[in-house]
Amino acid sequence: DVSHLGSLMWLGGNRYGIALISKNVPRRQDRTAVLNPLWNFYRCEDDRWIAFSMNQSDRYWPPFCKAIGHRELIDDPRFNGMERRAENRVELVRLLDGIFESKPRDAWEGMFAGNGDIIWTRVQDVFDLPDDPQVIANNYIVDYDHPVLGPSKWIQTPVGYSSTPVSAVKAAPAHGANTEEILIESLGCSWEDISKLQEEGVIL
Known part of the structure; x- marks a missing residue:
């Protein structure tokens, strides 16, 4: 199930998501000289x-x-x-x-x-979206407690499945958050290796 409204919101996700978080209204294109005023x-x-x-x-x-x-x-x-x-x-x-x-x-x-x-x-208006009946019914905007930004509104994926719940709401990892995991599990480094790299300033 994919809706037109949800797809357009997802397509403008960066633009609308930033607006909802920053409280700044996205700029509109010039409309005073359109070839077709209809x-x-x-x-x-x-x-x-x-x-x-x-x-x-x-x-x-x-x-x-x-x-x-x-x-x-x-x-x-x-x-x-x-x-x-x-x-x-x-x-x-x-x-x-x-x-x-x-x-x-x-x-x-x-x-x-x-x-x-x-x-x-x-x-x-972008700030009307959280109160739009269709947006609410389809869960296109969700509340998310971001670890840095705190409680905020997030654009949800427009794609829905009948039996499998889908969510696109997840904070990006902080800088260096997965460094130790990757070095140990993927590259076979030891904790001693990691400590040495940290002392030398190679990693955080």
Whole structure:
């Protein structure tokens, strides 16, 4: 069993994991001049975001304009075609920014709910993930008491097996933690050899 959500979280594991531990929000890419403004994300009045992923912009442009309550944009000569929207993308993104900033995200979600003619979703903040119902149900983020960092949130592997529990949560060994074990078990060194190497500063 492998889910889309879990796989994307795992793919961005370093980025998201560092963010959860450091409390720093990952930087977003520039969105003000995308070639297709229907494949973009917009800030709402309450500083929350909503995203659209409609690659076939000519197909989705009319229902999108209707859904946001601006039918007059459908035949606007600046935007009534994929090429024209691309040419005037900066102006269009600025216009859409103003529209979406006029209402909080919950209001937009209420307007879009049940609308199968557009493709949209709320943009989750990385700090929303631990409280996301699907993340919780699938155990994609787990609590781990790290020996150095202390109690913290960790990204779990998205791969699950029906009969065999899987976990990717384990602290990396400290510097030199396995030196003696490797020297004795793999290289046949004695404790006297190890003491001599330590005295000479070869190993910790």
